[in-house]
Amino acid sequence: MKRRDFLKGVVGSCAAMATVSGSVEARGNNPRLPGAVGLLFDSTLCVGCKACVTACKQANDKVLDVPADKPYLDRTMHLSPDALNVIKMYKNGKPEVKDREVDGFAFQKQSCMHCVDPSCVSVCPVQALLKDGTTGVVTYDKDACIGCRYCVASCPFQIPKFNYDDPFPEIHKCQLCNHLWSENKFSACADVCPTGATLYGPVEKLMAEAKRRTSLNPGEVTRFPRRDIEGKEFGREQKVVKYVDRIYGEKEGGGTQMLMLSGVPFDKQGLPDLHERSSASVSETIQHTLYSGLVAPAVILAGLVGVARRNTKNHTDESPEEDAHE
């Protein structure tokens, strides 16, 4: 009988937990901020010159990796503590035509996406990573960071990088060059881009521009803004390449503040196929359901205290009072 009671208790508590962990509607995706700033990367405009890789390094005091004869061409292939921005190449078969999936090639920018509802901010136990309440830029504060690398593991884009060979390591990721704002400058990668493939500006405007481009007919000639979408500066007029019908970052993982356009499907270029629901919201919903206001733990604790009190009396513990006068 008693064993059955015990199992009943266990099943009961499991069922209680199952209902809370099952009801995941409490926190939806965080909404886009009206004042958000970000980048629009249009792969069909990128010529692979990697000027942005070098500019990013210079703007962020990183070591350049350039051959002596070509001091403008940084060789860096992967994100690292010394590279917050890289251009990757997609190649297929005989890479003859740019922006074509088969027998073609394309370029892809890799840097922090400044997620609308970032995993890295949600998981950081000590608020070293924060999302700015106005601009939505995801920033890092090394003085708060404990180096647990939960952000490194949880970022769906594998962006935050950590120095494993340094006794005083830090997390390294793009912070949208917000340190340049006080000098009236903006993201170095967008600033330097000759074609406007990387474009800086308010996300709302970048999104409208992205939609304009995807609605154009392939072959049509249009002007592409350069550097800052609000700067009224244009690159050369150019024929529109056929885009895949998707603005990457509009919905992916709850949306991002770096938007992407491409002629080659995004998954082929190594971008993850994410749920529209942000991982942060799924995880925080469970956490909040169980712990919001610490109500549930307090109730359970009260119950446990009562039961433990009665039961420690029932069968006195290891060294009961009446034993004390040895």
Next chain:
Amino acid sequence: MSSYAPVGGRLVTPVTVVLGGLFGISVFLLVIRFINGLGAVSNLNDGYTWGIWVVVDIVIGTAFACGGYAMALLVYVFNKGQYHSLVRPALLASMFGYTLGGLAVLFDLGRWWNFWHLISPAYFNVNSVMFEVGACVFLYVIVMWIEFLPAFLEKLGINRLRQKLNKMMFLFIALGILLPTMHQSSLGTMMVVFGRMIDPLWQTNMLPLLFVLSAYTMGLSVVIFEASISAEGFKRQRETRLLGQMSTVIVGLILIYLAIRIGDIIARGELSRIYSNGFLSGMFLVEMALFLIPVLILLTKRARSSAALLFVAAVSMLLAGSLYRIDTMLVAFNPGSEYSYFPSIPEMLITIGIISFEILAYIVLAKYLPVLHQEKQAGATGELRSL
């Protein structure tokens, strides 16, 4: 007289020397880690930034250290007084498991000198699952030391304080049940945010429930495991009848765990992955087998009264729970094809060293403090103590 007594016996034995040596090696390697960084001794990388130090030392280590939690819940909440003699040794092992898990956190943290931010309100992020785990584990370690304090006080002969503490002990016992329930489940929640990076056979919103259930079951199993080992090592009387009774609880819990695990996979429509998922299907099936072995072994009453079979069942359950954690956090975790991870030799030696230290400290304390249940037959205590 108290019902617990020190085991006594020599300290320097072949076993303690080997354990001490292994611990020494890990200290040496840890010095290198602190001088040259994590990469100097480990294979950690930005894809697999958490390796065996997190998965084995902390996550599996604290699950092994759930004996104290498991016994407290059984004895003080479900009022199973018959298991009382198992409480204190289980608590000692838990206290060490958790304290060392906490220390393992320190050398895994890249910016370890800031570790106190985890418990400083100026920094903490209540949305972060890791914050909750960190804060709970920290509190739980303190609670366990308080729970264990009477044993020290008894040794030192400070009885008045001990009595006072014992009167309030129910408060700490209650906390000592709540806190592990919270963070053992949160260790599962911690993996939810990885989303599609974890294979659907393991990724589920049920992770917190599955983690706490399996941790609790591992806690009960580790009590059987430790009781068997110390019966052998310290040449003590076996507590087979008691352990056999307790094993029925383990069977029940495993069945509940498996029902939720499989039911959830079916509900999410991922059942076919059990066979169509290549290597991961294999890992899943091995895991399932390890969970089922104790169930099958412990079905008959005869098996439950065999010390050897109980031991095998407990070991299988501990392996099952460990593999479940390794699979969820490392094997089924895929950060992209350009990354791979297998622990380096120094990395493994550090883990082995920490475990050795844990066992060593347990042996030493069991010899000098009233931890193990006092034996009824005086004859048994006089025998050779080989540990």
